[in-house]
Amino acid sequence: MAAGAQTDLLKTALYDRHVDAGGRMVEFGGYALPVQYAGIVAEHNHTREAASLFDVSHMGQVVVTGPDHKTTIAALEALTPADLASLEPGQMRYTVLLNDEGGIEDDLIITRPAKEQEPDGVMYMVVNAARKHHDLQFIRAKATAEVTFDLRDDLALIALQGPRAAEALGKHCEITEKLGFMQAGPTVIGGIAANVSRSGYTGEDGFELSVANKDAPALFDLLVADPLVEPAGLGARDSLRLEAGLCLYGHDMTDTVDPVSASLLFAIGKRRRAEGGFTGADAVLARVASGPDDKRVGIRFEGRQPVREGAELVDAGGTVIGKITSGTFAPTAQASIAMGYVPAEIAKEGEPVTAMVRGKPIAGTIAKMPFVPQRYYRKPA
Amino acid sequence: MTTRYTTDHEYVRAEGKIGTVGISSFAQEQLGDIVFVELPAVGASFKKGEEVAVVESVKAASEIYAPVSGTVTEINETLSDEPGLINSDPAAAGWIFKLELADEAELEGLMDEAAYADHTA
Numbered sequence: 001m002a003a004g005a006q007t008d009l010l011k012t013a014l015y016d017r018h019v020d021a022g023g024r025m026v027e028f029g030g031y032a033l034p035v036q037y038a039g040i041v042a043e044h045n046h047t048r049e050a051a052s053l054f055d056v057s058h059m060g061q062v063v064v065t066g067p068d069h070k071t072t073i074a075a076l077e078a079l080t081p082a083d084l085a086s087l088e089p090g091q092m093r094y095t096v097l098l099n100d101e102g103g104i105e106d107d108l109i110i111t112r113p114a115k116e117q118e119p120d121g122v123m124y125m126v127v128n129a130a131r132k133h134h135d136l137q138f139i140r141a142k143a144t145a146e147v148t149f150d151l152r153d154d155l156a157l158i159a160l161q162g163p164r165a166a167e168a169l170g171k172h173c174e175i176t177e178k179l180g181f182m183q184a185g186p187t188v189i190g191g192i193a194a195n196v197s198r199s200g201y202t203g204e205d206g207f208e209l210s211v212a213n214k215d216a217p218a219l220f221d222l223l224v225a226d227p228l229v230e231p232a233g234l235g236a237r238d239s240l241r242l243e244a245g246l247c248l249y250g251h252d253m254t255d256t257v258d259p260v261s262a263s264l265l266f267a268i269g270k271r272r273r274a275e276g277g278f279t280g281a282d283a284v285l286a287r288v289a290s291g292p293d294d295k296r297v298g299i300r301f302e303g304r305q306p307v308r309e310g311a312e313l314v315d316a317g318g319t320v321i322g323k324i325t326s327g328t329f330a331p332t333a334q335a336s337i338a339m340g341y342v343p344a345e346i347a348k349e350g351e352p353v354t355a356m357v358r359g360k361p362i363a364g365t366i367a368k369m370p371f372v373p374q375r376y377y378r379k380p381a
Numbered sequence: 382m383t384t385r386y387t388t389d390h391e392y393v394r395a396e397g398k399i400g401t402v403g404i405s406s407f408a409q410e411q412l413g414d415i416v417f418v419e420l421p422a423v424g425a426s427f428k429k430g431e432e433v434a435v436v437e438s439v440k441a442a443s444e445i446y447a448p449v450s451g452t453v454t455e456i457n458e459t460l461s462d463e464p465g466l467i468n469s470d471p472a473a474a475g476w477i478f479k480l481e482l483a484d485e486a487e488l489e490g491l492m493d494e495a496a497y498a499d500h501t502a
Contacts, residue, residue, distance in 0.1 A: 040439045041414040235413070235440055304417045304464070306437050328439055329416035336417075358419070358435065 012057035013156045013213035017220045021231050028234055029129030031058040040235035044331040047202055047240055048372075051162035052232035053223050060132025061155045061210060062125040066147040069120045075147040076110060076123060079139060081259070081278045083269025084123075090114040092182045092197055095267045097127075097135060102258040102283030105138055106131040107249055107267070111197060114185040124184075124195075125149075126157070126208075128249045142279065156216035160223060161206030161240075163375060168228045169196075169207055176207070180379025190222045198377060201237065203244025203370055205377040242337060243330050245298055245369030251309055252296060252325040252339050258284055261292035261341070294322060295347035298369035299355075301336040301362050304329055307355045313340060314354050314361070321346075324355060333371045342366070384472075385448065385491035388500065392472070393448040395488055402448060403476040404436065404467060407501045412438040415467045418460040421478055426452045429487055434477055436467065449487040451480035 009032040018025060023034025033055060036043060046052055066072030073084050082095035092111040096104045111124040127135045132151060139149050160169055170176040175187035175196050184197035192215040200206035211219055223229050238248070247253050253262045258280075265288070272278060276285055301307050306329045313322035327338030342353060351366040384394045390408035393400040409415065419435040427433050427447035434445040456478045460466060467475035482488075492500060 035440070036413060039414050041416075044439075239439055304461075305419070306417055306439075306442070308442070329437070331439070 010058075012055055013216035014055045014057065014158075014220055017217055018055065018231070021224075023231070023233060026234070029058050031129065033058060034231070034233035036233040036235045037231055040233070040239065041331045043230065043232035043236035044239050046230050047162045047204060047232055047236060048332050049163070050228045050230070051160055051165040051168045051206075051226075052236065053220065053229055054159040054161065054232055054237055055156075055220075056159050056208065057156040057213075057216065058129035059157055060125075060127040060129065060135065061152045061157060062127060062132075062136070063150045063152055064123040064125060064147060065150070066121040072121045072123050072147055075143050077272070077278060079142060079279055080108075080110070081268040081272045081281070081284065082110060083271050084110060084112075086269075086271075087112040090179075090183050090185050092184055092199060094182075096253075096259050096264060097138070098259070098278065098280035098284065099138075099255060100280055100283070101256075102280040102287060103255040104249075104253045104257055104259060104262060104264075105255055106135050107247065107253065107264075108135075109197075109199065111184050113195075117186050117195065131249060154213055155210050156213050158209045158211070158216065158219060158223070159200050159202075159206060160209065160229065161200045161202040162204050164228045165204070165206040166377065168223065168226045171226065172222065179207075181205075181376035183379070189219060192219050192222075194219070201244070201246055202240035203246070203372060203374045203376075204240075205375055238326075239328055239330060242326050242328060242339065243333055243370065243372040244374060245339075245371060247296070247339070248326060258287050258292070260284065260287040261294055261296065263296040292344050294341040295344045296325070296339060297342055297347050298367045298371060299324075299327075299338045299340060299353055299364045300333075300367040300371070301338065301355065301364040303362070304336055305357060305362055306336055307338050307357055307362055307364070311338075311340075311355045311357055313342060314356055316354075322353075330371060335371070336362075336364075337367070337371045338364075339369075383488065383493070385488050385493060386497035386500070387446065387448045387491055389446055390501075391445055391448045393488070393491070394472075395482065395485070398482050398485070399454065399479055400449060400451065400482050401476045401479050402433075402445075403471055404445065405497070405501075406471050409468050409471045409475070412436065412441075412443060414439050415464045418464045418467070418477065420456040420458075420460065421453050423453050423456060426450075426483075427480070436464075436477075445477060447480070448491060449480075450483040452483070453478050453480050455479040
């Protein structure tokens with residue numbers, strides 16, 4: 001139970017702040033990051049009630065630069081199935097990076113910067129920490145020379161999440177009034193220049209703040225000085241995202257799972273479904289037409305026992321029919337919840353499923369996701 | 382009444398032939414919020430070092446091993462509804478099970494308070 005050696009781990013710009021705040025540091029995606037401060041459940045609940053600050057600097061912030069908007073969009077649309085041509089300045093979209101077989105290489109968010117931020121032809125991407133170097137290699141092998149992809153290790157990323165995040169951030173800038181869910185723009189927070197997006201991975205309203213590494217500690221100090229804001233670690237981030245029904249790369253989706261099976265059809269734009277023309281399109285569009293064999297679903301189990309990643313799902317005869325990819329006892333849902341893959345014919349709300357945990361059957365039911373209602377802020381039209 | 386500890390952070394508090402078993406305060410702190418406890422069956426017998434119970438936090442499951450050999454005489458049913466008692470009061474209300482010791486001499490092989498304090502320092 002002793003803490004592992006952290007000698008070779010990378011440190012984010014907020015490392016000292018985590019240690020000073022009592023964070024229990026663990027390895028994640030090659031970085032030393034806090035799994036918790038006081039406790040996962042308290043941090044989870046604080047995020048649902050007020051606002052929590054998460055260090056997500058380990059994620060890869062990539063700037064995509066082409067000669068003009070059309071060229072950059074064409075390059076990105078060749079890589080991903082998202083409809084990016086329809087993005088307005090300051091809008092962002094969730095999508096996936098696919099291989100030729102239609103498997104998911106990573107999931108990512110692509111942003112078209114606000115007009116005042118960047119010249120025409122520049123786009124932003126945020127990719128997973130453990131995949132960022134892999135992604136860049138994969139992308140550069142496919143992209144044309146006129147569009148470049150630069151990993152910005154000089155930038156930190158801070159997520160401020162929770163129903164009172166807008167109130168907390170709004171004390172320092174006016175950008176919170178301008179942005180709706182999945183919109184982004186530049187601002188200045190306590191003298192610190194930041195790119196702010198209204199997005200996150202907790203199911204709550206919230207923001208992600210991209211700032212220079214050198215400014216990150218001061219921004220951390222400014223935000224946690226607010227009684228509404230507490231720092232939270234990777235543990236709470238994981239239980240929050242599971243309640244929100246959101247996938248975790250390497251667990252709920254991998255490079256051998258296509259987005260149709262992963263129930264991520266929304267990551268494929270309607271126009272792109274009709275036109276194709278993205279890596280893996282043949283495989284994915286064939287799968288859209290045929291339907292998946294196995295499908296990602298949410299499951300609620302009876303009782304309090306957590307059913308974790310790797311647990312097998314069995315039918316009435318005891319034959320293995322699927323597997324759990326994420327699971328825990330959820331603090332807000334107050335239930336044992338999980339995500340996993342089951343045959344498409346039983347991937348329907350209300351269908352009973354049985355998981356095996358240490359040789360014992362645990363009864364569950366396919367459930368609607370998210371497990372906890374999402375509270376993203378939609379701007380009035 | 383003596384309390385002894387294993388290197389895996391279980392404690393056993395022996396009163397005559399009956400030992401009360403739980404996890405140390407150090408262990409509950411390391412595990413974090415306990416959300417579920419899988420209790421043994423009353424009457425089941427275990428040899429020293431065998432897996433008896435499982436304590437699960439939000440993040441992970443941890444096996445609880447029998448600190449000494451014996452037969453389970455009582456389990457803490459309250460933990461089914463309030464597993465957090467292991468966090469808030471590991472030495473008292475958060476006990477996990479009681480067992481009748483098969484061999485009281487086995488206690489001598491475990492750490493006393495001072496040795497355990499050194500072990501976790």
